[in-house]
Amino acid sequence: MSKPVLNPTFGGANQTQNFLKVKKINEVVSYYLNDRLTHSVYKAIVTQTSHKNVRSQNLFQVESKVPEAPELTTAEVAFHIKRLLEDGVVLQFAYFYVDPATSELKLKPCYVAYSDAELGDLTRIYLLLVDLSVNSILSYLENRPSLGKEMLWEDLEADFKGENIQKLKLFFNPESYFQAPNISIPLNPEYVKDMLLEITDGLVKKGRIREIPEVGYLVVKIKELQTLFELVDEFHFKKVFPKYKWALSDAFAAISQEERMHANDPSALPTTLFGKKRARAIEKALESDSEIKSKRKLIGVELILNLSDEIESTLKSSYQEQIRNRFHEMTDHLSKQAGRWDKLVLFISDEEFKTYPTELKRLLTEDRHIAYSPWETKGITIHSFMRMDTETIRSVIKSLSTAANVEAWKILGIRNLIELNEDSIHSVFKDEEFVRNYGKVLRKGYVRYFPWYFSILDFVGVAKLLQDLFFQGAKEKFVLNNLILNPKIEMRLLS
Numbered sequence: 001m002s003k004p005v006l007n008p009t010f011g012g013a014n015q016t017q018n019f020l021k022v023k024k025i026n027e028v029v030s031y032y033l034n035d036r037l038t039h040s041v042y043k044a045i046v047t048q049t050s051h052k053n054v055r056s057q058n059l060f061q062v063e064s065k066v067p068e069a070p071e072l073t074t075a076e077v078a079f080h081i082k083r084l085l086e087d088g089v090v091l092q093f094a095y096f097y098v099d100p101a102t103s104e105l106k107l108k109p110c111y112v113a114y115s116d117a118e119l120g121d122l123t124r125i126y127l128l129l130v131d132l133s134v135n136s137i138l139s140y141l142e143n144r145p146s147l148g149k150e151m152l153w154e155d156l157e158a159d160f161k162g163e164n165i166q167k168l169k170l171f172f173n174p175e176s177y178f179q180a181p182n183i184s185i186p187l188n189p190e191y192v193k194d195m196l197l198e199i200t201d202g203l204v205k206k207g208r209i210r211e212i213p214e215v216g217y218l219v220v221k222i223k224e225l226q227t228l229f230e231l232v233d234e235f236h237f238k239k240v241f242p243k244y245k246w247a248l249s250d251a252f253a254a255i256s257q258e259e260r261m262h263a264n265d266p267s268a269l270p271t272t273l274f275g276k277k278r279a280r281a282i283e284k285a286l287e288s289d290s291e292i293k294s295k296r297k298l299i300g301v302e303l304i305l306n307l308s309d310e311i312e313s314t315l316k317s318s319y320q321e322q323i324r325n326r327f328h329e330m331t332d333h334l335s336k337q338a339g340r341w342d343k344l345v346l347f348i349s350d351e352e353f354k355t356y357p358t359e360l361k362r363l364l365t366e367d368r369h370i371a372y373s374p375w376e377t378k379g380i381t382i383h384s385f386m387r388m389d390t391e392t393i394r395s396v397i398k399s400l401s402t403a404a405n406v407e408a409w410k411i412l413g414i415r416n417l418i419e420l421n422e423d424s425i426h427s428v429f430k431d432e433e434f435v436r437n438y439g440k441v442l443r444k445g446y447v448r449y450f451p452w453y454f455s456i457l458d459f460v461g462v463a464k465l466l467q468d469l470f471f472q473g474a475k476e477k478f479v480l481n482n483l484i485l486n487p488k489i490e491m492r493l494l495s
Contacts, residue, residue, distance in 0.1 A: 019191035023088045024114045032083040040068035041080040049115040054128040059110035096133035105140040107177040134202040147224040156235050159299040171216035212306050225311050232300045233275040247285035267358035270315040272308040279304040327363040337391040341399035350381035371417045377409035384413040388421045390428040401437040411445035
């Protein structure tokens with residue numbers, strides 16, 4: 001928030017902020033101050049001119065009691081205040097507050113004068129009034145009903161019919177509060193201008209309002225922007241399009257076709273592009289409508305064109321967060337180092353993997369803690385994932401060594417992950433128990449390559465005598481299928 005230039009009377013050099021100038025009583029020759037009642041009102045204003053009274057909203061007001069003249073009515077106090085304003089020994093300020101009785105936002109005029117307690121500096125009081133006003137408006141806006149289709153479409157319908165946009169619920173117009181009947185004594189125009197600038201600047205910086213050029217200040221919350229965009233786009237489809245069908249049919253059809261192609265692309269990010277294109281098409285149609293003499297702009301079109309970039313950025317951030325959350329949901333169980341083997345390994349069919357967004361595929365395949373490899377089995381590609389550290393590998397192999405009815409392709413897929421990352425886990429092969437368990441596991445994987453009659457020989461109890469021969473044949477089949485074991489490990493595990 002910019003700080004107004006100090007009153008030159010109090011040490012400032014710049015004289016542009018006239019609304020902060022106030023005269024000391026000994027600097028004026030006033031007929032009015034000779035009046036006992038006027039002077040009593042002045043003294044009451046001086047007494048209540050304090051930055052502490054800003055916080056308690058106890059600066060002097062026309063409703064305030066005058067200690068030396070308690071008989072004065074509100075109208076009489078206002079009369080004497082006008083005299084003091086004319087002499088320049090009193091300033092009229094105003095601030096926003098929320099009426100506790102009605103929960104309505106209101107503007108309250110108040111009055112200040114030179115006070116020794118404030119060291120002659122009214123800038124502090126002014127800035128505190130700005131802060132008080134911003135916080136009051138924030139509180140008021142926060143308690144407004146959330147954005148709904150009915151309220152939004154009422155505003156858009158009213159605008160479509162050419163009604164006064166100042167009445168629309170979507171927008172906040174602080175300037176209207178500085179007009180009658182809210183203010184009985186006109187405020188210094190410079191004060192109003194600077195106060196509005198400070199307040200709107202503060203609200204914009206807090207992200208609570210957005211300026212829509214030539215329209216006003218939109219009061220929709222950040223989390224409601226996407227809903228706003230979608231509802232406005234829907235309004236354009238259902239309300240604006242029918243009236244301008246003759247001018248919009250071709251454009252809307254082309255946009256819809258492009259939008260369908262985008263929706264069918266699993267890697268396509270959410271976008272405001274198509275709503276923006278429809279808004280542009282409507283804008284063009286309005287320009288060609290001879291019935292609209294003023295060539296006015298529809299608020300819905302202005303909302304989409306002005307907010308699309310911010311919403312696009314929000315959509316992108318939200319999308320990336322969703323992708324990260326989905327990635328963690330899929331892989332968090334892989335971070336464990338102990339447990340059942342099927343809880344420590346992730347297999348995804350290629351058919352499913354193809355439907356994943358590109359960013360999710362990237363996270364899955366490029367995570368430095370997770371080993372990844374595609375695996376071919378019976379003409380089908382399987383994408384395999386496993387955390388690559390020695391403790392996880394031990395747990396997986398130990399669990400597999402005692403597991404029954406494990407599909408061979410899963411074993412071979414795990415073997416492939418281990419082989420591809422042997423350099424980073426080579427120490428595990430010094431563990432004799434692991435080597436024995438790994439050998440057992442690989443034999444389970446080779447079984448699918450044994451001849452059909454192996455089960456018969458196994459049933460009669462002679463299969464073990466021919467086991468080495470069968471393993472040799474299985475390895476030859478591996479070669480034919482490009483499933484060659486890493487030579488470093490093959491001799492240790494299958495000899």
